[in-house]
Amino acid sequence: MTTASPVAAGPGAAAVEAYLACLDAADHPAAVELALDLLDAGASVADVLVDVVAVAQREIGLRWSAGRWSVAQEHAATHVSELVVAAVGARTTGRPARGHVVLACVEGEWHALAARIVAEVVRAAGWRVTFLGASVPARHLVSYLHQTGPDAVLLSCVQPSRLVRAGRTIEACRSAGVPVVAGGPGFGPDGRWAAAVGAAAWGASARDAARLLETDLFAGHTGPPPAVGGDEYAAVLRRRRDVVQFALRAVAPPEAEADQFAAAVGHLVDALAAAIRVGDPQLLLDHTTWQAGVLAARGEGREPLLDAVLAACGTVLADHPRACEHLRWAREMQGRAPC
Amino acid sequence: MTTIRRGGLAGPVSGGGQASRPTHRRTAEPPLPADSGLARELLDGLAEAVVTTDHAGMVTLLNAMAGELLPELAPGGELAGCAVPALAGAAAAGADTFDAEHHGRRLHGVRRALRGGRFAWYVRDVTEERARTDALLAERSRTTFLAQAGSRLGLSLHREQTLRAAATLPVPYLADAALVVHRPPPPAGDAPHWLRYAEGDRGPTAGVAPAGLPLAVPGLAEALAGDHAEPSPWLDAELADLGAVLPAGFGRPGTVLVSPLLGAAGAAGALVLIRRAGRPGFDAREIELAREFAARAGAALATAELYGEQAHLARVLQHSLMPPELPTIGGVTLAGGYRAAGDSLRIGGDFYEVFPTADGALFALGDVCGKGVGAAVLTGRVRQSLQTLRLVEQRPLELMRLLNRALFDAPDAARRSHFTTVLLGTLTPRSDGGLLVRVAGGGHPSPLVVRADGTVEQVRVGGMPIGALAAPRFAETEVRLAPGEVLLAYTDGVTEARGGAGEVDMFGDERLRRAVASGAGLPPAALVDRVLQLVDEWLDGQAHDDIAMLAVRAGGR
Numbered sequence: 063m064t065t066a067s068p069v070a071a072g073p074g075a076a077a078v079e080a081y082l083a084c085l086d087a088a089d090h091p092a093a094v095e096l097a098l099d100l101l102d103a104g105a106s107v108a109d110v111l112v113d114v115v116a117v118a119q120r121e122i123g124l125r126w127s128a129g130r131w132s133v134a135q136e137h138a139a140t141h142v143s144e145l146v147v148a149a150v151g152a153r154t155t156g157r158p159a160r161g162h163v164v165l166a167c168v169e170g171e172w173h174a175l176a177a178r179i180v181a182e183v184v185r186a187a188g189w190r191v192t193f194l195g196a197s198v199p200a201r202h203l204v205s206y207l208h209q210t211g212p213d214a215v216l217l218s219c220v221q222p223s224r225l226v227r228a229g230r231t232i233e234a235c236r237s238a239g240v241p242v243v244a245g246g247p248g249f250g251p252d253g254r255w256a257a258a259v260g261a262a263a264w265g266a267s268a269r270d271a272a273r274l275l276e277t278d279l280f281a282g283h284t285g286p287p288p289a290v291g292g293d294e295y296a297a298v299l300r301r302r303r304d305v306v307q308f309a310l311r312a313v314a315p316p317e318a319e320a321d322q323f324a325a326a327v328g329h330l331v332d333a334l335a336a337a338i339r340v341g342d343p344q345l346l347l348d349h350t351t352w353q354a355g356v357l358a359a360r361g362e363g364r365e366p367l368l369d370a371v372l373a374a375c376g377t378v379l380a381d382h383p384r385a386c387e388h389l390r391w392a393r394e395m396q397g398r399a400p401c
Numbered sequence: 402m403t404t405i406r407r408g409g410l411a412g413p414v415s416g417g418g419q420a421s422r423p424t425h426r427r428t429a430e431p432p433l434p435a436d437s438g439l440a441r442e443l444l445d446g447l448a449e450a451v452v453t454t455d456h457a458g459m460v461t462l463l464n465a466m467a468g469e470l471l472p473e474l475a476p477g478g479e480l481a482g483c484a485v486p487a488l489a490g491a492a493a494a495g496a497d498t499f500d501a502e503h504h505g506r507r508l509h510g511v512r513r514a515l516r517g518g519r520f521a522w523y524v525r526d527v528t529e530e531r532a533r534t535d536a537l538l539a540e541r542s543r544t545t546f547l548a549q550a551g552s553r554l555g556l557s558l559h560r561e562q563t564l565r566a567a568a569t570l571p572v573p574y575l576a577d578a579a580l581v582v583h584r585p586p587p588p589a590g591d592a593p594h595w596l597r598y599a600e601g602d603r604g605p606t607a608g609v610a611p612a613g614l615p616l617a618v619p620g621l622a623e624a625l626a627g628d629h630a631e632p633s634p635w636l637d638a639e640l641a642d643l644g645a646v647l648p649a650g651f652g653r654p655g656t657v658l659v660s661p662l663l664g665a666a667g668a669a670g671a672l673v674l675i676r677r678a679g680r681p682g683f684d685a686r687e688i689e690l691a692r693e694f695a696a697r698a699g700a701a702l703a704t705a706e707l708y709g710e711q712a713h714l715a716r717v718l719q720h721s722l723m724p725p726e727l728p729t730i731g732g733v734t735l736a737g738g739y740r741a742a743g744d745s746l747r748i749g750g751d752f753y754e755v756f757p758t759a760d761g762a763l764f765a766l767g768d769v770c771g772k773g774v775g776a777a778v779l780t781g782r783v784r785q786s787l788q789t790l791r792l793v794e795q796r797p798l799e800l801m802r803l804l805n806r807a808l809f810d811a812p813d814a815a816r817r818s819h820f821t822t823v824l825l826g827t828l829t830p831r832s833d834g835g836l837l838v839r840v841a842g843g844g845h846p847s848p849l850v851v852r853a854d855g856t857v858e859q860v861r862v863g864g865m866p867i868g869a870l871a872a873p874r875f876a877e878t879e880v881r882l883a884p885g886e887v888l889l890a891y892t893d894g895v896t897e898a899r900g901g902a903g904e905v906d907m908f909g910d911e912r913l914r915r916a917v918a919s920g921a922g923l924p925p926a927a928l929v930d931r932v933l934q935l936v937d938e939w940l941d942g943q944a945h946d947d948i949a950m951l952a953v954r955a956g957g958r
Contacts (some may be wrong), residue, residue: 133919137927144926169942172934196930197937209712211559227942239556239566278603284556306902321912324902325938 073100073114081118085139093142094149101153107186110150111179112268115143119175129359140175147175151182158190161213163275164206164240165191166198168219168228168248177218180245183268184216189275200231207238214262215240216271219248222255222345223329225336226295229259233287236260241283243274255340260287294384295338301378302331309374313367326353327371334375334385343388350392369393449523450510454480456518458492470508470524480522488522507531543690546574550694554701558708560586567662567672567698568598568605575691576674578654580646581662581698582610582625583670586706593625593670599648611645618643618673624661627668634658634683643675656682660695664703672698724949727755730762732830732957736925738933738950740894750776750819751892751949752784756791760829763791763800766951767823767845768892770866779819783808783868797825797841798877801867805843805875808868820869824848824862824890828953834884836955841877843867848890849914851928853883855921857914860888882955887925889917894948895932900939908939925952 077100084093100110122139125131131139165181167174174196181193194206207215215235219228225248232242244253244261253264262283263274306327315323333349354368372393379385444451450467452474454460460476460483467474473484481493487501488510499510510524550570557563564581571579578599585594593615598605615622620633635657643654655678662670672695676682683691724739737753750769755762765787769780786807787800794800801823808821826840840848842862850858863876882888891913898908916935920928929950936948 134922137920137923137931141924141927170937172930172937197934205712208558208708209716211557211562237556238558239553239562285552303902303904310902321901321939325941328902328941 073105077114078117081114088138090142090145093146097146097150108183108269147178154186159188162190163214164212165216166194166203167196168224169197169199170224172196180268180271184272187272200234204234204238207240215242217242218246220246222248223332226339232260236284236287239284258340295335298335298385305331305375305378308378309371312374313370337388338384343391346388346392347395449525452522454520551697554697558705560705560709563701563705564596565605568596572598573600577677578675580673595646620659624659624671658683658691660691662695662699664699669702728757733828734925734954736929736952738929740948742947750780751947753949753951762828765825766890769821771819797839801825801841801875805867820866822866834956836882838880846893848888849917851887851921857918884956887954889952891950894946898936898940898945900941900943925954928952
């Protein structure tokens with residue numbers, strides 16, 4: 063593998079621009095050719111996938127959230143990148159010299175491309191990698207672990223609102239005797255929530271994942287996970303349905319938007335539970351700030367909606383002191399009156 | 402003669418805490434009789450040795466116990482130069498306590514200052530007390546070791562992981578290196594394998610045992626054969642020729658202890674504990690502990706092996722039922738999606754298949770109703786029959802009738818409690834880049850077509866379920882896809898997924914239609930992923946039935 067810094071020796075901004083042009087045109091043969099040419103020119107799998115494909119995908123995400131690209135465009139571009147990752151991965155041949163690693167996306171998480179990139183970079187570093195795909199239920203993962211006995215699990219989580227599920231998955235892996243390396247922004251800025259949910263380590267990128275697997279993960283990262291600060295998060299999750307129905311009644315969104323609205327409220331409750339789980343109200347605030355951004359991008363006059371939802375959460379969850387604290391703080395920080 | 406103060410004596414004998422007793426009370430007590438004989442008798446009656454020194458550090462007085470515990474001492478000698486090194490050292494350094502092993506006893510001494518620069522040493526024989534404490538601590542650490550080993554061994558159901566735990570856990574507590582010799586399950590050869598963990602190793606190392614290994618270590622061949630049920634220590638390191646399996650620089654083994662790992666069907670392997678030459682051998686309690694550990698490791702290994710066999714069976718079945726890799730067909734782009742119902746074996750009753758034909762392809766998508774292994778076996782039979790029958794008949798309606806006959810005539814009655822719904826169709830690419838789809842229905846949900854303008858149509862096919870009725874009727878219809886248009890076939894796991902805000906509402910036809918419409922223009926794989934994602938979000942973690950989808954687009958990639 064190339065060890066030189068990607069800026070100096072790897073493919074640079076020009077390659078990213080050219081690749082984005084391929085995505086823009088949904089031209090998959092051209093995108094594959096570009097990636098394979100970079101490999102032929104001496105770039106490593108990590109150089110191509112991390113410094114070109116992943117960078118371009120981030121740009122796609124920005125274009126989508128800024129409303130410049132449609133969902134269909136984003137999906138088509140992601141599909142092209144998946145074909146590129148597969149083509150680049152096909153260049154990694156030879157018997158893996160190191161151990162066996164299983165890679166999965168936390169249940170409910172459907173953006174598998176980042177994980178696919180990690181899979182190929184780790185494979186190129188000499189590991190046998192099994193990628194179980196997007197949205198892997200914890201029980202499927204654990205049954206796989208018992209059947210194959212890998213050295214480690216790499217778990218991807220992009221959205222912090224999935225953190226409670228990620229925690230349950232990690233707990234299950236630890237009780238199967240397999241340590242978990244966490245990856246993705248879902249574990250917080252710099253992975254600050256990864257340890258609280260029992261992960262052995264956290265990596266920001268595919269290169270980090272390959273590096274972390276080199277370290278001794280086993281010391282103390284299997285068996286019972288670290289103690290959780292109370293079980294209020296579980297109590298909050300049990301009221302999830304009540305919150306969603308109460309919010310639906312309180313806000314009464316138009317029929318066509320009801321499903322989307324209900325899903326968004328559900329995610330907010332997930333984020334609240336995750337914030338309580340890791341003891342960091344910032345997690346909830348990040349989520350509401352992001353939702354506020356999405357609402358603003360979709361049209362004028364939707365901002366009060368978020369506050370109404372937060373208020374509804376507070377009403378239903380009045381018996382849960384930490385939930386109320388987090389919600390109050392989030393509302394204040396969103397610039398609303400305290401409840 | 403030195404006068405003895407009661408307070409000074411009472412302190413160390415009955416514990417250090419009393420030494421700080423307030424002194425003012427003594428003034429009220431009657432004075433001691435000036436009887437040196439009495440004092441001597443009292444001193445000699447103590448269970449504690451008493452040694453006093455004068456201001457120059459010379460020994461002035463020794464009681465009877467001092468004569469017994471410290472026979473080297475004599476009045477008039479300098480204490481700092483006496484033949485009890487620990488006491489001499491403490492006296493020279495001005496220390497207040499000392500501990501020593503002396504004539505096979507463990508001694509603990511405390512010094513008290515007397516008037517006029519004199520000192521008294523009170524020395525106790527703590528041999529038994531210490532032995533009891535040591536035994537208690539040893540027992541406690543053994544219990545902790547076994548508890549931790551038990552929980553680590555119980556974690557994994559995987560054989561290799563269990564073996565790793567068995568080799569790692571005894572180091573360094575029981576041995577400097579541990580070797581697990583085991584016979585791997587078929588299809589591995591007969592040669593035993595080994596797994597070693599030595600102190601300082603990053604992780605266990607594994608290998609195939611050299612031919613002579615079982616004979617090189619006394620008791621190993623017997624333990625592997627299950628003949629030898631008790632662990633046996635071997636002190637003669639020459640007998641234990643383990644160089645080949647020990648890390649470089651480990652040196653000659655001092656003691657070796659071989660314990661059988663007894664599994665479900667006799668010996669599953671053997672645990673060899675190796676101590677370096679410098680370390681004391683295994684005592685009776687440690688042998689007992691090794692036996693206990695090996696028993697737990699053997700039980701964990703047996704569980705893992707049984708699980709492995711069961712999981713292998715399930716995997717073979719699962720493998721035959723999982724959706725296949727789709728073939729590449731000219732002029733058609735295909736994508737499949739599959740989510741098994743939430744059981745950990747991932748065996749389902751939904752299936753899809755695509756077979757290339759001379760002028761395109763034959764596809765099938767079906768749903769065997771019912772759950773569990775019974776439904777899974779029937780699914781296997783449906784797919785197997787289809788595999789064979791399509792060789793003689795490729796017209797959808799005729800193939801449907803044949804398949805129905807084959808299933809209905811099968812000689813077991815269980816099938817009648819399960820019926821199967823299926824779509825069978827042919828894909829024929831046209832010269833204009835379009836696609837002719839002829840599809841026969843057996844009671845299956847209607848497929849959807851996404852037109853070039855983004856509208857979504859339902860393709861009504863009809864027909865009755867197969868394999869359960871004596872005289873079912875089937876139907877066939879034809880659809881033409883323009884280049885880029887997509888046909889999506891799905892099972893009712895999609896539309897009957899229950900979730901949403903109320904958690905009991907079905908995903909339903911209308912929501913599916915909207916989901917598909919929102920994915921108009923996407924490549925088939927992205928469309929399938931999008932629908933799967935929306936259904937998954939709808940379910941929101943709730944249990945669901947199997948979900949299968951097959952998307953077909955006119956025109957290649």
